[in-house]
Amino acid sequence: xxxxxxxxxxxxxxxxxxxxxxxxxxxxxxxxxxxxQDPGLGLRQIYYSMNVEATDKGDVPEGYKVSRxxxxxxPLILESPSPNQTSLYFCxxxxxxxxxxxxxxxxxxxxT
Amino acid sequence: RxxxxxxxxxxxxxxxxxxxxxxxxxxxxxxxxxxxxxDCRKEPKLLMSVYSSGNEDGRFTAQLNRASQYISLLIRDSxxxxxxxxxxxVNLNQAGTALIFGKGTTLSVSS
Numbered sequence: 001x002x003x004x005x006x007x008x009x010x011x012x013x014x015x016x017x018x019x020x021x022x023x024x025x026x027x028x029x030x031x032x033x034x035x036x037q038d039p040g041l042g043l044r045q046i047y048y049s050m051n052v053e054a055t056d057k058g059d060v061p062e063g064y065k066v067s068r069x070x071x072x073x074x075p076l077i078l079e080s081p082s083p084n085q086t087s088l089y090f091c092x093x094x095x096x097x098x099x100x101x102x103x104x105x106x107x108x109x110x111x112t
Numbered sequence: 113r114x115x116x117x118x119x120x121x122x123x124x125x126x127x128x129x130x131x132x133x134x135x136x137x138x139x140x141x142x143x144x145x146x147x148x149x150x151d152c153r154k155e156p157k158l159l160m161s162v163y164s165s166g167n168e169d170g171r172f173t174a175q176l177n178r179a180s181q182y183i184s185l186l187i188r189d190s191x192x193x194x195x196x197x198x199x200x201x202v203n204l205n206q207a208g209t210a211l212i213f214g215k216g217t218t219l220s221v222s223s
Contacts, residue, residue, distance in 0.1 A: 035213075042215035043156070043199070090155055098203040100146055101211060103155035 002027045004104035006091050012110045013081055021076045021107050023091030031094045032074040033058070033101065034066065036087040043090070049074055050097060081111040116202050121217040129190045133217050135200030136182045144203040147174055147185050149196045150216065156199055159185075190221045 004025045013019055025032065033048040035058075045058030049068040063085055065077040074093075078085060088108050092101040115138040125131050137145075145162035160167065162183050166175040173186040183202075187194055200214035 040215070043213040088153070098144060098211070100158050100161060103157070106153070106155050108153075 002102075004091055004093055004102055006089075006104035006107050008107060009105060010108050012112065014112055015082055016080050019078050019081060019109075021078075021089060021091075021109070023074045023076065023104055024072050025074075025091075025093040025102070026072065027093060027095075027102070028071065029093035029095055029102075030071075031097050031099070031101075032068065033092045033094075034064070034074070034076050035090045035092065036060065036085075037090065038087050046076070046089075048097075081109075083111050085109065086111050116200055116212050116214040118198075118200050118214040119217045122220055123217065124220045124222065125190055127190055127192060127221055127223050129221075130186065130188045131190060131219060132187075133185045133198055133200075133219075134182055135184070135202075135214055136180075137200075137202045137212075138181070139202075139204045140178075140181060142181075142202045142204050145174075145176055145183050146201040146211070147172075147183075148199040148201055148213075150199055151196050156213075159198070187219075190219075192221050192223060195219055195221045 007022045030051050034046040035043045037043050044060045046064050047066040049055045090106050091104040094101040118135045147159040148156040149159045150156040162174040162176050171188045175184045197216040197218045199216045202212050
């Protein structure tokens with residue numbers, strides 16, 4: 001089954017404790033992206049990747065890091081999480097930039 | 113300024129009603145357009161792409177008006193299961209910007 005998977009689905013952590021949210025797709029897509037979704041603000045792009053070893057900042061990259069060492073994986077790293085990073089996070093992939101995107105199930109992160 | 117704007121909603125309609133959502137976009141160079149559906153706390157899912165000539169998928173019809181820079185989604189014979197948030201999505205065709213998502217319009221269909 002073609003899909004985007006994310007782990008964990010739910011995470012509660014404390015300020016400053018490094019965490020990684022994994023994202024994997026099995027559709028051989030070139031393009032991958034991370035979004036956060038907050039009430040009233042809609043989906044905002046954090047980082048994206050056009051291909052392996054090619055990543056770039058989206059609209060809200062501060063406090064986040066990503067890597068793309070393999071085509072299928074695109075982890076999101078929060079080196080020192082803060083409460084304002086409490087949000088619902090989605091990973092997405094598409095065949096190429098500008099095409100329809102397919103989303104993972106989301107990760108609900110709470111930072112206390 | 114990249115911007116996609118949608119009807120604020122919420123739209124509360126009875127079963128069987130016809131409802132229409134509009135979405136405007138600011139960049140005339142936009143190339144492709146989509147409607148996504150998002151259920152509460154779930155991931156957005158592609159509902160349909162929007163083609164220049166307009167397209168229909170069952171009870172759903174999407175239309176594009178390039179001159180006025182808006183797209184629309186029409187839902188006929190609303191079902192309870194249509195209750196969701198509908199996101200308008202635009203490809204601005206600028207390197208590095210990919211898809212721009214509207215904030216969504218919430219539809220609630222009641223019996």
